[in-house]
Amino acid sequence: MNPQRRPYDLVKRGADLLVGTVVLVLSSPLQLVVAVLVAVNLGRPVLFRQRRPGRDGHIFTILKFRSMVDIDESRGLVTDEERLPRFGRLLRSTSLDELPALINVLRGDMSLVGPRPLLESYLSLYTPEQARRHEVRPGITGLAQVSGRNATTWKERFAHDIYYVDHRSAKLDLWILWRTVRTVLARNGVSADNSATMPEFLGHQENE
Structure with missing residues (x-):
């Protein structure tokens, strides 16, 4: 067995498939409504696709609903803050x-x-x-997201990520999922100070 893998990882993958399938089916009507609203308010394409590194650094294409309008210098829409309308927020x-x-x-790209x-x-x-965060599949939610979301520093975020890698368990996952519901309902930490989302990571400078 790869020393980075644990028996729980197999259980976790099974839970991802079961819960992910159920939530995807149950949320389909809501997703259809959101897709229509995105098309009306932001235009097409409805889905945002971007290459992201997953477990072991393997690249996959993440899927999200579009929340920003296209860059348009003539209209002054260049930065994330300028491109993120009220509907996207x-x-x-x-x-x-x-x-x-x-x-x-469900594809196995994420957990x-x-x-x-x-x-x-x-x-x-x-x-x-910091690269140890790629020892596990990336998640839709995570310890950093329930500990401040985007309103945390990069140093704090990486600390949460590594803690999760070292302590992942069913108990911790259930706690994070519960905290995710509370965090989303409270809408806490959606953006960092003076930023529409999260400031760009600049490498070693973030740790100084």
């Missing part, structure tokens, strides 16, 4: 934009719980310790 604050990622869970998949461009910026 609502999607993100309620985490409804994350529902299509259930397909990633329901784990470190959030970050940008592919960050891979070369990680320290060996």
